[in-house]
Amino acid sequence: MKKLIRYLGLLTSLCVLALVLSSCGTKKAASQSVLSRAEETNTIVWGVKADTKLFGLMDVKDSQIKGFDVDIAKALTKQILGSKGKASFIQVSSQTRIPLLKNGNIDAVVATMTITPDRQKVVDFSDHYFNAGQSLLVKKGSSVKSVKDLDKTGTRVLAVTGANSVANFQKVAPKARVLELQDYAQALQALKSGQGQALTTDNGILLGMAAENPGYQVVGSAFTKEPYGIAVNKGQKAFVNKINQALKKIRENGEYDRIVKKWFGNISGFDYKEAEK
Amino acid sequence: MISIITNHWQDLLYGLGQTLLCSILALFFSLIIGSFFAIFEVVPSKTLRIIARIYIEIFRNIPLLVITMFFYVVIPMFFVKVNGFTAGTIGLTIYTSAFIAETVRSGIQSVDPGQMEGSRANGMTFTQAMRYIVLPQAFRIVIPPLGNQFINLVKNSSVLAFVAGFDLMYQGNTIASTSFDTLNAYFVVGVLYLIITMPLSYYMRYLEKRLD
Amino acid sequence: MQNFIDAYSWVNARYLLEGLWITIEVSVISIILSYILGAILGLIRYIKLKYVSAIVGFVIDLIRNLPLLLIIFFTYFGLPNIGVRLNPIWSSILAMSIFESAMLAEIIRSGISAVDPGQMEGARANGLSYWQAMWHIVLPQAQKKMIPTIVSQFISLIKDTSLATIIVLPDLMYHAQIIYGQNSNYILPMFLALAVMYFVVCYLLSILSHYLERRLA
Known part of the structure; x- marks a missing residue:
């Protein structure tokens, strides 16, 4: 029994070692058609x-x-x-x-x-x-009319992790801070909760949100091509x-x-x- | 992997700082709140005991993510603005305080009841006896479990990534999705977490052994 | 009030329950896997085999000291590199099992260590082999002491499944987010439902633990 356990333990450690080694190795997924x-x-x-x-x-x-x-x-x-x-x-x-x-x-x-x-x-x-094209979603009645209004220190703008709208926005409004949420539902919810002055992503997505949420609107023309x-x-x-x-x-x-x-x-x-x- | 460190070391350091700051703040506040509820559980008042029980049971049985998201999206809709870092810290504090209450309570109960009786017989009030005699002894016993709670706090603080709290995990997500080097980014983040938690956990094990 | 009635419409309630089912499914499978794996690893650590126990111990310490979120990322994004391709459900189960078995291994190791060594010696002196003594004398006693800690670890596991929403696991948390993401009037009812559902599942488990403790005591 003790031998068996010793054997199992060795096996486990070998598996772990193999895992570590092979994760450094080549990526096989790419080679299959x-x-x-x-x-x-x-x-x-x-x-x-x-x-x-x-x-x-x-x-x-x-x-x-x-x-x-x-x-x-x-x-x-x-x-x-x-x-x-x-x-x-x-x-x-x-x-x-x-x-x-x-x-x-x-x-x-x-x-x-x-x-x-x-x-x-x-x-x-x-x-x-x-x-x-990338644009902005804001609460109706907000003073934000275009990207320029957001290029101030202390401004917070919501976006989604992994979306290129983050980098785009940082280029046009480098002073604002971008908060990245997990997905668009969370980002919209954060906007409603006042976590940021605007939500930035592509106009198609924003218009869909605005259609569902009458208190919010898309402002400014698209400032990128997407x-x-x-x-x-x-x-x-x-x-x-x-x-x-x-x-x-x-x-x-x-x-x-x-x-x-x-x-x-x-x-x-x-x-x-x-x-x- | 090297390129991730050289390109993003500022973000990573900032994230590490936020993670530590949030964990320390949450430990401090949850220690205070947790101790109060622990004392509530041992005082001779039934109402306080029930209040403490309800608090502890509720927050031990609800996920940290639910509590944190509640403070991030629900509270600001109805009451005051709470940013991601604060929401995360409040969530962590409440969640951890329930666990700390249990730890401290068992610490208090492991102090010989004769100590309390003796102090009371010598003319101390319940509060005085608690404050000067029982609690100092209880805290010495619970230092290793509290240390483990702190390690849990550091690990759990990764919940800040869900609410844009700029902690280490958030930075990891951002770096992974902009550099497209997912595994290496998370590998670096993992090493940074281990730098905080590993030494602490070995030290706590050493303390535990010494106490035995 | 109307929000609450609308929010708990049959359609939404069913969708939430589907999420709850995934949460329970992932939790139960992970609990079983992590208990078995945790017991094996805990024993390996306890019996102090040359090298093996040290290596296993080090790996356990590594896993215990990492945030669960990272382990979830590694199983979902990392494992496919070695040809293991899992959907979010199995990735979550694997991540939870790895993480929790490391936690359990430590609990079980210290649980066994806490049993009076005299018990083992006595049993050996009475002619039992090492493993017989372990199985019939030491483990049952350790088990009794460990139940509350192990069950609270299981409760943590159930709560922690909510973190897997980050890899789009369609669990209770994710389903609630989908519902309030589509209509933010439902946000308060959804959080109430989340709190109640998680609480009920976890609390039932802790009641079971108290019952077991009393039976075994």
Whole structure:
């Protein structure tokens, strides 16, 4: 018995050692072809938001995530895998989406993700599928009219960890302090609780929030261009090409147009024609 | 890993400072509040005992995150503004005070009851006997468990990351998501936590052994 | 008042209960796994095997002294690098089990150490082998003393599952956040529900612990 325990103990320590060593080793996830795996299982695993009105929001009634990003992902799945292809959805936050993509938990990210040079160093993007621009959400009657009003010491502005709106904002208003919350639901709640003077992110997301919360409004024109792309892990060129072909297809056959209108057609103050370009 | 340290050492140091500051503040206040409730539990008044019991049971059985978020988003909607750091510190204080109350109470009860009786017989009031005779002895007994509570506080202070409290974990999240070097960022953060907690935990073990 | 009635509509209540179910599921599996693993590790530490106990002890100390959040990140973001790909539920279970088993190992080690060494000697003198004495004499006595500490560790585990919302574990905390995120009139009712639900689950466990203590005493 004592021998057995000794053996088990040794085994445990070896496992731990192996774990430590291999985590320093190469990343295997990147080498497998996502496309052939997807075709084999007839499923594409998409990372989507579940807390973002209009793009990806959890419907409490049936526990389904609904929104523009989700519909795009479903349409793309049909194009790539045929009409029987299954789209499966995993909820991500701005903080978790890149690590999950890199470690292979998800095949692609369709989660209000802007194509930026920094991100292009670690993941590959499809062509853009939506044009947003960063803007501000404030309480109605607030003295904040544009980004310039926030560039003062002592100002606090809310954003989300992992969103590039943080860096963008710090560039235009370096004196303000950015508070990063876990997701958009938390950031909006923090705005309502007066934790910051404004919430900054892309106008599409903000307009969705304003539509639900009449006491709040989007102010100032967009101060950045935020083209959204579908992110795929590095080394998956074939999959990116497939996605781009599928995007082109749904733009041509009118499905893309239909999805945009479905979600953004009734949003006042949002030029969906601009977003479609 | 080196690049994370060289690029972000200021953020990391600031985070470490906030983590320590928040833990020390929370330890100080929860020690005061916890001791009060511990005394409530041993006084001859039934009402106070019940009040203490309710306080301790409630806050021992609700997650720290719920308490902290409550102070961060609910209190400001109805009462006063509370920023992330304060909300986190209040949450930690309340949560930890319930545990400290239990620790101190068992410390008080482990002091020989004869001490209290003797002091009372010598003309001291209950408060005096408590203050000068029982509590000093009780605190000596509970120093190692209190040290462990402080280690828990340092670890639990990572809850500040949920409310933008600029602590070590928050900085870790920010660095991980801007550098995209997730594992190394968290590795560095982990080492920094260990620098605080490891020596403390070995010291407490040493103290415990010496007390035995 | 109307807010409260609306907030606890059937749809929302069901969604909260779904979250509670995930919390309980993750907690129960983690409790079982961490108890088994914790007991093994605690024994390894107690019996002082050459090198092994020292290494195990050091790893346990490392884990015990890290915030749980970091361990959650390592299991969710780190393990896939070695080919272990887990969803948020299993990542949380694994993280909780690793963290709590390290905590339990320490509790169990000191629990066994607290049993009078004379018990072991007496049992050995009466012809029992080391492991027989351990199993029949020492462990049951240690168990009795350890129950309150172990159960309060389990309660911590249940409470700590709420931290896994950071990797989007759809537990009670996350579901409540989704509901009040969509309508902030519901914020107070949701926090009340959170407090009550967590309290009831944890308190039931502590009542069970008191019952066990009395039975065994």
